[in-house]
Amino acid sequence: LFRIAQEALRNVKKHSGATKAVIRLKFTRSRVKLVVSDNGIGFELPEMLGDFAIKGKLGLIGMQERARLLNGKFSVKSHIGRGTTVVVEVSSTDRNMIS
Template identity: 75%
Template sequence: ANMEFYLSQVTRAQEEERKRVAREIHDESIQSLATLALGIDAIARGKEKLSEDVLRRLKGLRAETDSILDGLRCFSHKLRPGVIDQVGLVAALEILTEELNKENSVKTSLEVAGSERRLTPETELALFRIAQEALHNVKKHSRATEAKIRLKFIRSKVKLTASDNGRGFELPDTLSDFATEGKLGLIGIQERTRLLGGKLLVRSWAGRGTTVVVEVADIQGMKG
């Protein structure tokens, strides 16, 4: 019981810290770089006659600034996907899968079934983190070429499934054994599922991929 309490407190503290860092990146670093980019543009378009060499260097600096801005925005989104608060889980998952596809590492798709609706903020964030961690595991460990996220809305519950066609692995006797085997990502998924009062199922076959299924109650759906 003490370990479960500790894990839940750590998980909540991680989210608060991620939120704080993401806000600082947006309010300070990103805003400062955006101002710098505008300054470079102003110099390039100014009345002073600049040589072609200087203009070329300014263009290079602007491109480098844009690249850093894109990287920071991507990092900030991974820390705290603000789009969840604004337009919901599905839109955030669409962005997540699009980002993976841009990296050209694993072909990733998203399927949404049932009557799409907003969930509680805690549920949406936890399900996003579960999908994020599952796809990170696919990219880092599975040697898969394809991955799929499926979000199914049912009247009183929501089911999130993450599957891949990777090399798979041998499942331990209990999910708690993932920690001793170094599969900390799955421990994180297990803990987030537990905090939601949900059910977790992990299936894996050697050479045939892995499937992670999380099912949680939808309190708002029950009321509808």
């Protein structure tokens, strides 16, 4: 999760023009939820994140892959002029979280 948050913040710095970024972690008995959001310029999401790979933009794809390796859920929401939010949710009981 640390590497996903790190890459999300790198994207904020590199692409968003944001003046504010927020990282939130929410723990429940069975889940851990990471949310990284910003107030930047936002962008139009392609139907498939894989379309970013064609353009050589691999940050979101890397985050998605890391979440997949943790058996987690990954989502991105972005609105032009209103910023971007990256959400990753994983099991807190999964052994991958410990190692």
